[in-house]
Amino acid sequence: MTTADLILQQLINGVSLGAMYALLALGFTLVYGILELINFSHFNIFMVGSFVALMTLDAFGLKGQTVVLTGLPLAGVLLVAFLVTMVATGVLGVGIERFLLRRVRHVKGPAAMITTIGVSYILLNVVLLTTGADAKNFPNPLPAVHYDIGGAVLRLREILIWIIAFVLMGGLSYFVNRTRLGKAMRATAQDPDAARMMGIEVDRVIMTAFFVGSALAGAGGLIFGLYYNFTSASVGFVAGLRAFTAAVLGGIGNVPGAMVGGLIIGLIEASGGQLIATAWTDVVIFSILVLVLVFRPSGLFGRMAPNKS
Amino acid sequence: MTVKLTRRSALMATAATAAAATLGVSGAEAADKVVKIALEMSFTGADATSALRAAQGAMMAIDEANESKAVKGVKFEYVKFDDGTATAGQYDPVQGATNARKMVSDRDIVASVGPQMSGVGKAMAPILSQGNLATITPASTNPDITDPKFAAQYRPAGKAIYFRTVATDAFQGPNMANFMADKLKVKSIFVLDDSGAYGVGLADAFQAQAEKKGIKILGRDRLDPKAADYSAILTKIKSLGADAMYYGGVGQAGVKLAKQSYEIIPNVIKAGGDGMFGSDLLTGVGFPAVEGWYATQASPHVVDDPKLGNWTKKYTEKYKMGPDDYTVTSYDAALIIIDAVKRLVAAGKPVTRDNVRDNIQSSKVSTLQGEVEFDEHGDLKNKVISVFQIKQDKTKPLDDPSSQYKYVGVAPTV
Numbered sequence: 001m002t003t004a005d006l007i008l009q010q011l012i013n014g015v016s017l018g019a020m021y022a023l024l025a026l027g028f029t030l031v032y033g034i035l036e037l038i039n040f041s042h043f044n045i046f047m048v049g050s051f052v053a054l055m056t057l058d059a060f061g062l063k064g065q066t067v068v069l070t071g072l073p074l075a076g077v078l079l080v081a082f083l084v085t086m087v088a089t090g091v092l093g094v095g096i097e098r099f100l101l102r103r104v105r106h107v108k109g110p111a112a113m114i115t116t117i118g119v120s121y122i123l124l125n126v127v128l129l130t131t132g133a134d135a136k137n138f139p140n141p142l143p144a145v146h147y148d149i150g151g152a153v154l155r156l157r158e159i160l161i162w163i164i165a166f167v168l169m170g171g172l173s174y175f176v177n178r179t180r181l182g183k184a185m186r187a188t189a190q191d192p193d194a195a196r197m198m199g200i201e202v203d204r205v206i207m208t209a210f211f212v213g214s215a216l217a218g219a220g221g222l223i224f225g226l227y228y229n230f231t232s233a234s235v236g237f238v239a240g241l242r243a244f245t246a247a248v249l250g251g252i253g254n255v256p257g258a259m260v261g262g263l264i265i266g267l268i269e270a271s272g273g274q275l276i277a278t279a280w281t282d283v284v285i286f287s288i289l290v291l292v293l294v295f296r297p298s299g300l301f302g303r304m305a306p307n308k309s
Numbered sequence: 310m311t312v313k314l315t316r317r318s319a320l321m322a323t324a325a326t327a328a329a330a331t332l333g334v335s336g337a338e339a340a341d342k343v344v345k346i347a348l349e350m351s352f353t354g355a356d357a358t359s360a361l362r363a364a365q366g367a368m369m370a371i372d373e374a375n376e377s378k379a380v381k382g383v384k385f386e387y388v389k390f391d392d393g394t395a396t397a398g399q400y401d402p403v404q405g406a407t408n409a410r411k412m413v414s415d416r417d418i419v420a421s422v423g424p425q426m427s428g429v430g431k432a433m434a435p436i437l438s439q440g441n442l443a444t445i446t447p448a449s450t451n452p453d454i455t456d457p458k459f460a461a462q463y464r465p466a467g468k469a470i471y472f473r474t475v476a477t478d479a480f481q482g483p484n485m486a487n488f489m490a491d492k493l494k495v496k497s498i499f500v501l502d503d504s505g506a507y508g509v510g511l512a513d514a515f516q517a518q519a520e521k522k523g524i525k526i527l528g529r530d531r532l533d534p535k536a537a538d539y540s541a542i543l544t545k546i547k548s549l550g551a552d553a554m555y556y557g558g559v560g561q562a563g564v565k566l567a568k569q570s571y572e573i574i575p576n577v578i579k580a581g582g583d584g585m586f587g588s589d590l591l592t593g594v595g596f597p598a599v600e601g602w603y604a605t606q607a608s609p610h611v612v613d614d615p616k617l618g619n620w621t622k623k624y625t626e627k628y629k630m631g632p633d634d635y636t637v638t639s640y641d642a643a644l645i646i647i648d649a650v651k652r653l654v655a656a657g658k659p660v661t662r663d664n665v666r667d668n669i670q671s672s673k674v675s676t677l678q679g680e681v682e683f684d685e686h687g688d689l690k691n692k693v694i695s696v697f698q699i700k701q702d703k704t705k706p707l708d709d710p711s712s713q714y715k716y717v718g719v720a721p722t723v
Contacts, residue, residue: 001547001548001550006544009544009547009548010541013538013540017538017540125395128396132353132357133353133354133355133357133395133397133398133399134354134355134357134560134589135355135560135565136593137592137594155572224537228537228538228568229598230537230568232398233395233398234398235537237535238535238536238537239537270540270541271541272541273545274541274544274548277531277542278530278531278533278536278542279504279533281536281541
């Protein structure tokens with residue numbers, strides 16, 4: 001492998017990782033933008049998503065790496081898997097908001113944030129108790145197609161992940177910027193009280209933010225499984241923490257910021273592993289985060305949060 | 310000392326005598342002394358199935374001793390302790406320390422089989438030493454625990470209490486380095502560990518001997534077992550053009566490493582220690598990704614020995630799964646404890662922890678792996694490292710280690 005091949009390969013690795021972090025970071029940012037709440041249950045909504053995806057693919061008879069699909073069956077299975085997973089995690093997110101967080105929304109102090117931490121642990125332990133703590137073999141229905149670019153290898157799964165992440169993020173941008181509900185969301189983020197006075201149903205907007213954010217986390221969970229071919233109850237923590245870092249790095253509350261932040265973290269992880277050592281990955285990621293926050297406290301792209309009146 | 314006879318104890322004594330009389334039980338049998346043996350393994354998490362296979366080995370030995378009344382007037386019981394926790398997803402040394410305290414505080418426990426993991430062993434050893442409770446590990450191979458250099462840390466009370474029916478990583482790592490240099494003709498290698506006590510120690514020992522054998526060490530890195538993505542480091546290994554990769558560690562990082570290395574460095578020789586041996590790995594990684602990995606066991610390979618045919622058959626019938634080599638070492642560990650108690654009873658000595666420990670120390674027991682004797686630190690006198698390679702056998706269950714790991718031979722000693 002030449003140096004150029006190596007850089008290209010680590011770029012491919014980093015962008016794939018980054019796409020996943022970005023999908024997760026969006027959930028943090030959407031909720032924070034509207035409620036100024038850091039939703040720690042998001043970590044494990046992602047993890048639950050990967051398990052829902054695993055069960056859905058299992059239901060199609062895909063077990064381990066034995067069945068490989070192509071063409072229409074593959075597209076169909078993936079479409080159904082994404083729909084089921086995203087609706088399931090979306091509903092889970094809405095449920096958490098409707099039955100738990102709404103009740104503590106107006107409580108002053110960190111009650112809501114602590115609630116999300118509690119919910120996160122409940123999700124983790126429910127999955128642990130029902131499936132066990134060992135790594136599960138995640139089905140891989142993708143054919144082993146790959147392209148050699150010099151010494152670097154671009155696999156079908158990477159292309160697929162980029163396309164899916166791109167479509168989902170494009171859809172989200174369209175939704176936030178061009179639809180009525182998206183407009184209502186932006187208005188609520190700017191000033192919830194004024195939005196309410198203008199006749200916007202703030203509760204509905206908040207539920208939408210939870211649904212969309214959690215559905216994206218679910219999609220992230222499915223992508224994670226397809227990419228790494230495993231899942232376990234502990235996958236939410238590391239990925240969630242890095243995605244949260246990505247959201248803060250890009251400017252929490254800022255939708256494009258979360259996408260770029262995710263990519264940056266992914267690329268840091270890949271290049272750090274190459275240049276320094278994998279053992280130092282977290283040190284590198286969090287040092288860069290600290291540096292950015294010292295010099296740009298509102299993140300790279302500026303932070304968006306409700307106006308405090 | 311006078312015994313105060315309370316109303317309740319008097320009543321119970323009367324009732325017991327009455328029961329014995331009506332059932333016609335002879336005095337000696339009614340008074341069978343219960344001797345408890347603790348089984349300390351990682352029953353929860355990434356290594357659960359290996360833990361079960363090993364624990365069942367000891368359980369079988371104990372059941373057999375009770376059935377054949379191997380020790381007159383003694384009934385053996387086992388108590389299971391689990392050091393795997395759900396939050397760790399694998400073994401947890403803190404839970405191991407808690408278990409050690411529980412074991413020490415139960416006066417009926419005279420010895421223990423375990424732990425499975427070296428990280429747990431390091432946490433347990435000082436507590437067991439203070440409690441004068443001997444344990445025989447069937448699987449933990451980190452050499453520090455029995456190394457006299459660290460005696461102050463791991464056996465503060467002085468006497469050896471940590472015995473093994475396996476060899477240590479001081480042999481497992483270096484012998485495998487010899488094997489890779491001599492038999493596999495490896496010229497360059499990248500060494501990884503999983504940041505655990507066992508993994509780091511094994512990788513260090515391997516690396517030192519590999520260097521001596523003239524294998525070029527291209528690099529050394531450490532994996533976070535909770536992280537999901539090892540593609541950065543694997544791409545680096547690919548770019549360095551390594552002949553081989555050696556991984557010191559257990560299943561949590563191992564499963565992901567095996568999956569991703571199959572994608573990124575399919576043609577590089579991959580090897581690990583006994584942490585890469587077991588059904589958890591076969592099911593977690595799956596074929597074809599797991600194919601071709603080398604793994605070692607720090608014990609002689611006797612499961613396939615025709616002499617053990619009956620034993621293997623009996624085990625498989627009893628537990629509905631095949632044994633592996635650490636089932637054997639665990640069975641052997643229980644045999645040694647039972648033998649220690651037997652010699653005490655025969656000599657008319659009380660079955661105390663101290664006496665059991667002394668008898669384990671002086672053991673000369675014929676076990677499944679041959680005659681076992683310990684040196685003064687608790688290590689086996691006869692140390693053998695067996696090498697295996699994963700080769701799919703479609704006619705057998707894909708999660709059965711004894712049919713999917715092919716025995717390659719004994720690794721050359723240093």
